[in-house]
Amino acid sequence: MKESLREALERLLTLKGECTFQIFNDLNAGQITMTQLNYLKYVDQLHETTISELSESLNLSKPTVTETIKKLQRCDLVHKRQCQADGRKYYIELTDKGEKLAHMEQLSVVRLAEKITLELDEEAVQKLIEALEGLK
Structure with missing residues (x-):
C-alpha cells in the first residue's frame, strides 16, 4: 500500500512539474x-x-x-x-x-486540475477531491 501511494504521488508530482515546465516554456522564461x-x-x-x-x-x-x-x-x-x-x-x-511568473504555482495547479479532469472520469475526480479534502 505504501509503495503504491508513493508511486501515485510521484505521478501526481511529475504531472505538476510538467505543468510548471509548460508555463516556463509558454512564457519563454528558461x-x-x-x-x-x-x-x-x-x-x-x-x-x-x-x-x-x-x-x-x-x-x-x-x-x-x-x-x-x-x-x-x-x-x-x-x-x-x-x-x-x-x-x-x-x-x-x-x-x-512577470505577473504570470509570480503566480506560476497557482497557474501550474490550474493546469494540473485541467489535465486531471481530462484524463479521469467524473467519479474518479470526485474520489480524488474527497481523498484530498481528508488531508485537512
Missing part, C-alpha cells in the same frame, strides 16, 4: 533564476514598491537589487513607473509576463 523568480514574487506582494523598499524587504543592498531589477526589465518582467506626486520616485511593477 533563463529566469530562482532568485529572480523570488524578486517577482516580492514585487507582486509589495504592490507599488521602490528599489529602496524592495532592498529593505529582501535585506539586500540597493546596488544588488538595482542590478537584478535591470535584468528583469531586460527580460520584460518588470518596468518602472514614475510617481506622479514625486518625479524622483519610481515604482517597480510587474509586466503581464
Whole structure:
C-alpha cells in the first residue's frame, strides 16, 4: 500500500512539474533564476514598491537589487513607473509576463486540475477531491 501511494504521488508530482515546465516554456522564461523568480514574487506582494523598499524587504543592498531589477526589465518582467506626486520616485511593477511568473504555482495547479479532469472520469475526480479534502 505504501509503495503504491508513493508511486501515485510521484505521478501526481511529475504531472505538476510538467505543468510548471509548460508555463516556463509558454512564457519563454528558461533563463529566469530562482532568485529572480523570488524578486517577482516580492514585487507582486509589495504592490507599488521602490528599489529602496524592495532592498529593505529582501535585506539586500540597493546596488544588488538595482542590478537584478535591470535584468528583469531586460527580460520584460518588470518596468518602472514614475510617481506622479514625486518625479524622483519610481515604482517597480510587474509586466503581464512577470505577473504570470509570480503566480506560476497557482497557474501550474490550474493546469494540473485541467489535465486531471481530462484524463479521469467524473467519479474518479470526485474520489480524488474527497481523498484530498481528508488531508485537512
